[in-house]
Amino acid sequence: MDRLQDSAWQYVAEVLHPEDLPMLAAHALADGHDSPALRELAGLPRQSDATEVRELYVQALSELGVSLPGEETAGRHLLVSLAFGLVQGALSPKEVGDGLSMTVTARTQEEAQFLSVAAEYSEWMEPDDLPAWERELQAAAQLLAASSDLGPGIRVPASRHD
Numbered sequence: 001m002d003r004l005q006d007s008a009w010q011y012v013a014e015v016l017h018p019e020d021l022p023m024l025a026a027h028a029l030a031d032g033h034d035s036p037a038l039r040e041l042a043g044l045p046r047q048s049d050a051t052e053v054r055e056l057y058v059q060a061l062s063e064l065g066v067s068l069p070g071e072e073t074a075g076r077h078l079l080v081s082l083a084f085g086l087v088q089g090a091l092s093p094k095e096v097g098d099g100l101s102m103t104v105t106a107r108t109q110e111e112a113q114f115l116s117v118a119a120e121y122s123e124w125m126e127p128d129d130l131p132a133w134e135r136e137l138q139a140a141a142q143l144l145a146a147s148s149d150l151g152p153g154i155r156v157p158a159s160r161h162d
Helices: 005-012 018-030 036-042 051-061 073-088 093-096 107-118 131-145
Strands: none
Touching: 005 018, 005 073, 018 036, 018 051, 036 107, 051 107, 073 093, 073 107, 073 131, 093 107, 093 131, 107 131
């Protein structure tokens, strides 16, 4: 999936932070995309005003013909990316549990099962309960990854440390 299209669902799913958008814009320019807002965004420092950064990002997407998905679509992409991240070993079970940053609606049975298991995670889980939860999450992730129509080309969001 194209870096900018991929970033659009991450932005709506709130896993792409404003301070990461200038570097994303710089990478998009290097990938061959170009627009006035994209160039301006790429030139901003990482700690720029978040509102200005968000506005430039949305404007750049618009100038490049990339639309922001709705929350349901972004949420589905988030679920699938977390499942693929777990299956591929890019994310730990804890990172998957922590990665649910928005209200997500599942459309398929596999999405619902993965969401249900992932949402059970709590930092206060008893240590004895973690192995069983991790196994159940891994199984649900494998089912979702195998059944998803969103595909393995989806990028795994970076883990959140805030």
